[in-house]
Amino acid sequence: MSDHGSQNTENAVHTPVWLVQAMLLNVIYGHNSGDKTASDIASTHSAALVSLAQAAGLFRQMRLETAESHDMQMGDAEGSWGGIKPESEEQAEWLRWKTVEERKRTLYVIFILSSLLVSGYNHAPALTNSEILQDLPCDEEFFAAESTAAFQLKGGVRAAGHNRMTFHEALGELFAHK
Secondary structure, eight states, rough: OOOHHHOOOOOOOHOHHHHHHHHHHHHHHHHHHHHHHHHHHHHHHHHHHHHHHTTTTSSSSOOOOHHHHHHHHHHHHHHTTTTOSSSSSHHHHHHHHHHHHHHHHHHHHHHHHHHHHHHHOOOOOOOEEEEEOOOOOOOOOHHTOOSSHHHTTTTTHHHHHOOOOOOOHHHHHHHOOO
């Protein structure tokens, strides 16, 4: 493995998703506060936000099978879901799935923010279409499940992925329809 690859792994260990989410909230606030100084700072932080997301490994396609070992490296299990210890294999699967989905959704919010800044403020794109390799987020009803039991009643991981599609497939579909 190259030095660059090991550096990305090392950065991912030290860059938790909650830090990316906190910076994202600061950037959103800065652009919506009405304060010119806060807006200027938020503009500067937009590019840094993408770099932070890359350091957290949000651009890597993460599959459910690898989420558990990845979470242990990232420390997300303690930070993301309040340190919940799984009581069953179903709960462990739901927590791994929820972590993968949270990471996807965080990346897509950054992408949407970048797109809005491009169209609304004529900024250079901080994140381009070609950089998005993640599947689209699942239907909201699955992510909103408040417990393992509620998630399983909706059909669990299999049902949540029933209409899984990559960003590029969705974009292609959008442009293919007349």
